[in-house]
Amino acid sequence: MNILHELNEKQTEAVTHKNGPLLVIAGPGTGKTRVITHRIAYLIREHGIKAESILAITFTNKAAQEMQERVNNEIGEPHSSNIKVSTFHAFCVKVLRKHALRIGLSENFTIFDQELQDEILTESVRALNLNTDDYPPWSLRNILSDAKCKSENPVDAVDCHGHS
Template sequence: MKSNILDDLNQIQKKAVTYTEGPLLIFAGAGTGKTRVITYRVAYLLEQGLATPHEILAITFTNKAANEMKSRVEQLIGERAQDMWIRTFHSACGRILRNEIVSLGYDKNFAIYDELDQIRLINFGYYLFIKI
């Protein structure tokens, strides 16, 4: 890990990164350093032995944000970042479903349709209906 990473942070960011008394909500506007605080916090928790990579879950809304966060964490802690879940809400839920759906009595081989897949399915069904 980069030595003295706390030196890269302002006082409020340091306070958030080093807070260890329970859950922490980072709530701030665009461009204020939220991703920076979260990535540094992850690195801090790992470096201090307060968490293992398998105990860290970071959820974002977009693939771009998830990839950016992964990249930043990797720059700070190296390959240990590979063992963490840094994902979008959708990919995290999809992974949980794939791991657990059999226990609900469903087949593990399922597809999750995005908007384009849904349109194609409707068009295909319409085409079949018209052809009949």
């Protein structure tokens, strides 16, 4: 089966890209998932790449599930079960759990969703006898996120934003 026959020129260029990793960015409904699944098939069939050395990452669980189904249909067993299709979040959590002890985390660490983060921040503000209107959780989350990105001490970051 010729996996390139149903692709346009740009899609074919992406599927047959030769050297190094490939990032596919395109709008909704433009065939990104088709390109990625065809590329996986192309790498396995035309270049002998082992399925277990392929990682396909997308943004949502729905997209990852759809991509996995398409890979299963395109490649078939046993190869498709060895291809890692994941969301960014799930893949990063898996890597963190695998190497948690090396970076000083417990393997059973918990990732707090935004609602729980807001509860904890609000409780912390109250525990410090501060007015929660002056320290809304969304503002503190933004300050802390910015501090993490800059590798700053969170206390210093809050002080820098006019809160003392």
